[in-house]
Amino acid sequence: MSDDFDFREYLREHPIIPIIKRKIPAIDLSWLSSDAEDRPVFGLTREVPPWHPTPVVYTPPGSVVIRSVRTIPATYLPPALRMQNMTETTRKTVTVRKVRPFSRKSRTSSYWEDNGWTRSDNSLLGYYRARGDGYKGLVELTDSEYEPYEFYIYDPPGELIHHGRHSACFHRRGASHLNKYWIHFSTRPQDVDSGIIQIQKDLTEALSN
Amino acid sequence: MNIKNLTIVVPGADPNAPSTANDITIQPGVTGRQAVTQIGLNEKYFLAKSDSTPIAMDQDLFPQVSDHEKCFATTEATVGKHAQAA
Numbered sequence: 001m002s003d004d005f006d007f008r009e010y011l012r013e014h015p016i017i018p019i020i021k022r023k024i025p026a027i028d029l030s031w032l033s034s035d036a037e038d039r040p041v042f043g044l045t046r047e048v049p050p051w052h053p054t055p056v057v058y059t060p061p062g063s064v065v066i067r068s069v070r071t072i073p074a075t076y077l078p079p080a081l082r083m084q085n086m087t088e089t090t091r092k093t094v095t096v097r098k099v100r101p102f103s104r105k106s107r108t109s110s111y112w113e114d115n116g117w118t119r120s121d122n123s124l125l126g127y128y129r130a131r132g133d134g135y136k137g138l139v140e141l142t143d144s145e146y147e148p149y150e151f152y153i154y155d156p157p158g159e160l161i162h163h164g165r166h167s168a169c170f171h172r173r174g175a176s177h178l179n180k181y182w183i184h185f186s187t188r189p190q191d192v193d194s195g196i197i198q199i200q201k202d203l204t205e206a207l208s209n
Numbered sequence: 210m211n212i213k214n215l216t217i218v219v220p221g222a223d224p225n226a227p228s229t230a231n232d233i234t235i236q237p238g239v240t241g242r243q244a245v246t247q248i249g250l251n252e253k254y255f256l257a258k259s260d261s262t263p264i265a266m267d268q269d270l271f272p273q274v275s276d277h278e279k280c281f282a283t284t285e286a287t288v289g290k291h292a293q294a295a
Contacts, residue, residue, distance in 0.1 A: 107216060107230045107279070108218060108227065108228050108229065108230040109218070109228065110218060110220045110221070110224075110228040110281070111218070111220065111257075111259075111261075111281045111283075112224070114259060114279075119224060124224060129260075129261065141223065141224065148223065165289075166288045166289040168289060169288050169289030183288060184288070184289055185286055185287060185288055185289075186287050186288070186289055187285055187286055187287035188286065189283075189284060189286035190222070190284040190286075191220040191221065191222060191223070191283070191284065192220065192223075192224055193220040193281055193283055194220070194283040194284045194285075194286045195286055196261075197257050197261045197263075197281070197283050197286075198283075198286040198287070198288060199288065200261040201261065201263065202288050204261075
């Protein structure tokens with residue numbers, strides 16, 4: 001197994017915290033509390049045996065870890081976490097990298113690409129951005145020459161759909177729990193970028209009022 | 210030197226079509242309208258910055274952009290029935 005082993009991905013499949021809690025109940029962790037460098041970040045949980053030479057940080061699935069390198073002696077790992085090439089006397093260094101939002105920028109990339117929208121078959125998924133917030137959006141590509149794009153927004157802010165000057169132009173579509181709204185354009189955008197930028201302008205305007 | 214280099218990206222007609230990047234150099238006094246005309250676009254196009262902030266097309270473009278900034282040419286689009294007011 002390479003040193004690029006993805007610890008976060010592994011944790012998603014093997015949530016180890018319950019396993020450790022069962023094996024080592026009621027551990028006094030007060031001796032770790034003075035070590036500021038190893039304080040939990042974003043709610044990390046530490047469960048280590050008191051004889052452990054160095055603190056180990058385990059993260060719940062979905063957390064962001066900013067530690068660069070962790071050394072985990074195989075001796076203290078639960079069986080589920082022991083890897084094929086590890087023995088009780090070997091050590092395995094696991095590198096956990098900070099996860100950054102994906103963004104592909106190049107000189108010719110379009111607005112939707114620069115802002116993290118992703119293409120999936122005949123649709124684009126991403127977030128409309130306004131005043132520091134993101135609102136999940138969907139752009140469907142249709143075969144219609146008259147209306148080649150259909151724009152949707154999920155969970156729009158109340159300022160936009162109830163009080164904004166364009167409030168009548170947002171129509172709920174699909175299952176109610178999705179809170180998905182189709183956006184009507186009186187002047188249809190000729191490209192995806194124009195539609196996204198216009199919706200963001202309207203969002204910003206509604207949130208500013 | 211009192212010039213700024215600007216890249217104006219014109220999106221393709223659909224997501225499959227590649228965007229086109231146009232590099233221009235501007236001096237103080239050039240408006241956004243003149244800039245888009247310079248790269249062969251008509252008056253229906255507007256400029257927006259990377260954070261979707263619109264650029265005032267009839268005002269001096271120079272103070273509105275940074276050197277080597279990437280801007281996007283967009284066409285007019287209006288949500289709802291307010292085309293006249295927009």
